[in-house]
Amino acid sequence: MMTAVAESWKELADTTQVKPRVLHWTVDRYRKAIQNGVFGEDERLELLFGGIYERMGANPPHAACIELLQEYFTERYFKKYGLRSENAVQLSDESLPQPDFVVVAYRSDHYAKNFPQITDVFVLIEVADSSLLVDRGKKKTAYALAGIPEYWIVNLKERQLELHLQPDRVQGLYRSVVMYAEDSKATSPFVGEVVVADILPSVDPE
Incomplete structure (x- = not known):
């Protein structure tokens, strides 16, 4: 049984608790x-809607997919567009995510003074495995609100490409969302025809 002294301390604690200030x-x-x-500059953090979130750690398939995307876009757009992997894009005064891959307007200074802005972005890509719910949720909302014209989710779990187009900047959603299976070809307004298998890492045993 709780003693009278203990009860008085509990009552005091209940009345003096201070709610933590949310920054x-x-x-x-x-x-x-x-x-x-x-x-730390090497911490996997990003800013979304004024909150700081820890990014999911990369695993070998995730890292391999980012390399595939780098190769895929470099073959087609080297020095025509900026090709950036795991670097920040500024969506607003309170959102600075670090997408897995993004195609931006080419600049000779490679954005040395400022991060790419919304108007610089042509295609933004997230590689999703453990991050799938976040990429389909909070991040998709942020990208739609910002008006990112073309958002890809390379879904490693279901081995498909999820193509988001026609952002609604009021409701924070994409009016067009199409899922393309591994054995299909996607139609991208920016790239044209995309063979989905070309941007998915192999699952064959060594």
Whole structure:
């Protein structure tokens, strides 16, 4: 049985609890925190809607898929467009995600002074395995609200390409979402015909 003293301490604790203050981060504040060593530059973090989230760790299939995307787009668009993997894109004053791959307008300085902005982006791609719910949820909403014209999810779990088009910047959704199986060909407004198998890592045993 709880003693009278213990009960009085419990009552005191209940009445004096202070709710933790939730910080709302801007891009400027977030970047300054990194510069000041609050967060390590090599930490897998990204800013979405004013909140800081830890990005899922990469596994071998995820890393292989990013390399495939790099090869695929480099063969077609080298020095015609900027091809960036796991680098930040600024969507707003409170969102600075780091998509797995993005095709942006080519700049000779390679965005040395500022991250690419919404108007620089042609295609944005997330490679999804353990991150699938986030990529289909919070990230898809962020990209639609920003007006990213073409959003791909390379779904490693179901081995398919999920092509999102026609962003609705008011409701935060894509009006067109089409799933393309591994043995099919997708139609991308930017790329044209995409053989889905070409951007999926092999699952054959060594």
